[in-house]
Amino acid sequence: MVNRKILSLVFVRESTKILLGFKKRGFGQGRWNGFGGKVEQGETIEEGAIRELQEEAGVLSHDLSKIGLLEFEFVGEPTILQVHVFTTTSYIGLPTESDEMKPQWFEVDRVPFDEMWPDDSLWFPLMLKGAKFQGYFLFHGHHNILKYNLEEVERFKY
């Protein structure tokens, strides 16, 4: 049987820059990514996203926009990761290193895709142009995408 684990992923934007965090431990260690994680019992997905952004990057935003819904399956693993992607341009606090993430601003034309999850180079262009998107990726290990589909959407199908 397939289980789904619900996770958030938040990107803070400022004019031509995007805030990424270098993952210091756990899933995705050694890669740049947005900020996020598992949604805890009793919180909505957006509440989980707000909490994770504050815990991992030290910034608080109550103005998140949902822009993406991505599902990741890994060959041989029973759990599909369902990742809800948000952006914000409105926040308070200075990005601050946490136990889990080291934040750094990047120009949007200098995003370090070779040090990120391989799916990111496929959907970042949609995010950066302001589109909403939905997709599915089948991974073999953590480096190879065996197949995927990705589409711009007006609204999310689920």
Ligand SMILES: COc1nc(N)nc2c1ncn2[C@H]1C[C@H](O)[C@@H](COP(=O)(O)OP(=O)(O)OP(=O)(O)O)O1
């Ligand atoms: C497989 O492709 C992925 N690409 C991208 N860009 N991001 C991904 C991918 N798979 C998962 N993610 C995101 C979703 C979450 O934001 C994090 C993983 O969160 P984590 O497992 O670290 O969740 P926490 O609740 O922080 O975990 P612990 O408290 O157990 O450390 O990656």
